[in-house]
Amino acid sequence: MTSPISRPLAALAALSLFPLAAQAEPLQEWRCSTDSLTPAQANIRIERARKCGLLRNVLNPDAWFLSSRAFDASFQFAKDYKEVNTAVNPLGDKSFSGSSFQWNVNFYHAWGTFDATPLYTVAQETTGATANYFKWSHTATRPRPLYPTFENNASVGTGTQLFPHPTNPDDCRLYTNPAGTGAPVANSSSFFVVAYCESSCFTPDQRVLFSDGDANILEAMKQGREDIVTLGPDSTLDAPQLTQGKVYSYTSETRDSEHIIFNVRTASGGELRVTNEHPVLNREGRLVQAQTLKVGDELLRADGTPDAIVSVEKGTHSGKVYNLKPESRDQVSNILVAQGFLVGSARFQNDDVEYMNRIILYRGIPADALPQ
Template identity: 65%
Template sequence: MRKPTPSTFLKAAVLTLLPATAAVAEPMQEWRCSVDSLIPAQAALRAEWSRKCGLTTNLNPAGPGSWFSSSKAFDTNFDWAKEYKEFNTNRAWTGNLHQYNVNYYHAFSMYDNTPMYTVAAEPGGVTAGYFKWSHSTSRVRTLYPSFENSPVAGSGTQLFPHPTLANCNLYTDTTGTNVWTSNFYVIAYCESSCYTPEQRILFSGGEQNILDAMKQGREDIVTLSPDATLDNLQLTEGKVYSYTTETRDSEHVIYSVRTASGGELKVTNEHPVVTSEGVLVQAQTLQAGDELLRQDGTPDAVVSVEKSSHFGKVYNLKPMARDQVSNILVAQGYLVGSARFQNDDVDYMNRVLLFRGVPEDALPR
């Protein structure tokens, strides 16, 4: 049997930008993203638009020559990458966590891994002459910025670009009618969700499809116990912190994973699932012969993986608990990751499920 390779998983909903107030802001960020939901093609255009607006309207000094050296990426000669920083932080198209660095936020939105590198200055268009960052691995779902007239998510008015991205204005409506002329801030970087609406999640009274659970406001989610291990997969009842979805129907890539027992799991391509080795992988990496891990700890061999499309909304949830083990849920009888998982969580989970109790100096590096 092929052993799947752990892969990067970015949580499907919101990238928090305000670490000091993350616990308070996160639900409002998710709500802002759901109101401002975009399909992947639109998200890519939004990311390009925000970079263009930051470069052409908010640099001091202005122009392509205003770059500085950034240690967050390299150029093709292995020197530091060329970066631009927004000047007016009260009217910025990028986030505050990384000092309003335009190329960093654009590259983080578009590409999956680091290190990034500088590509040649752009040859044409309104950003001609500006340096840009790139990477060989594109995100399956591009991240995109969402805006508000307050730096704290949910405390002000949500703002939107013109629907055709015709200018760098922001508006209080999605039709581009009522222009906003005062301060604005990026309050979230958004991404879509993971489950199709018919997928059944384990709650305290049994399985229920995620759409009905969201409509009912169910909180009694079942997760792995915080001290669960691969040899002792204890389940416990927790609380749901939030549900996520979109306001618009859109096209999603869905992987239907069928197993030898007759089970089936339908999730988006990046959704994290747990294999029989206790490894957390993306659904898109699975092949026939791999084994999923059932909620009772038994392996179930994958017999087929079919790629299809789903037009509509997809859904996800986050448990109240923030430790990584308690963010393993049960979907269709299989162990899967919640919406909380970020890049470093994948590596952490691989250790916790397989190596609990092993001395730190014996762990793989």
């Protein structure tokens, strides 16, 4: 097991807090960090985007087409709605979904809300403002919903960031203030979806391993620290190796809210405090959500030692939560050390959600099993 690298980096401008940080990370990541939502808030945003796209742009429940991206329960193409006519509006001005999937309203709603699947229950709504429109649904929801963020310019980072009302799903207007206060943007003004974002999940008191030792994640974000320590790509369960990586981005919420928190204590006296969906590594090398842990399960410490859970307490945290992504996209290199335990980075929460409940850290091959 290698030691954490002791060479600290100079403090940088905080990635999530200042516009100059756009130079240090992709603009979409920066836009998301200034419009960070909890899963509950994200679901309000997603439902609002579908409703407003249908009522403002589609206008007719019978204007559906058969999508080639998804199927209904009878394996027929699912009914979807397109909110943009690209012949007259090629950039998607005043749309509530995105360009990557051709402004398909139901697809974006389902993609942001549910785990990846091509099969949905498709039915007409019977009540509410969108009665008679077809809607897709599924029982398996994303741990971290994906939600749209807006600007008044189609090129991300070149315009003014705009925000839907945070609590009113019936308000289709946008605001320059994330609290939805003050005068809304005029209905005639341009706006565009410039990114889809995910949520955060470390509480601000959580300590994460950097090159010179543990650091409070909130303080690390404020300092713009990049010198994160992760597992090396060649690590195994038998021989985990720590290496210095580089932070790709931090995420933080823009406002306080209430989160479900799991406080996990282990036989060694260790303690891990994370949100319910945070990915942690168990003794099998499998990523599991914190909310699935129970007494007797074993977590992995940074040196690969299994540590039995002696108590799991469910509580709440009122405030903001935080997370980060390493620069590397290698799965093993996205395992961090938090409070001495191996846990997943923000990449596993949506970018690589398919790796949840799968083994990503394997045992090494015994030397006597290798060909001579």
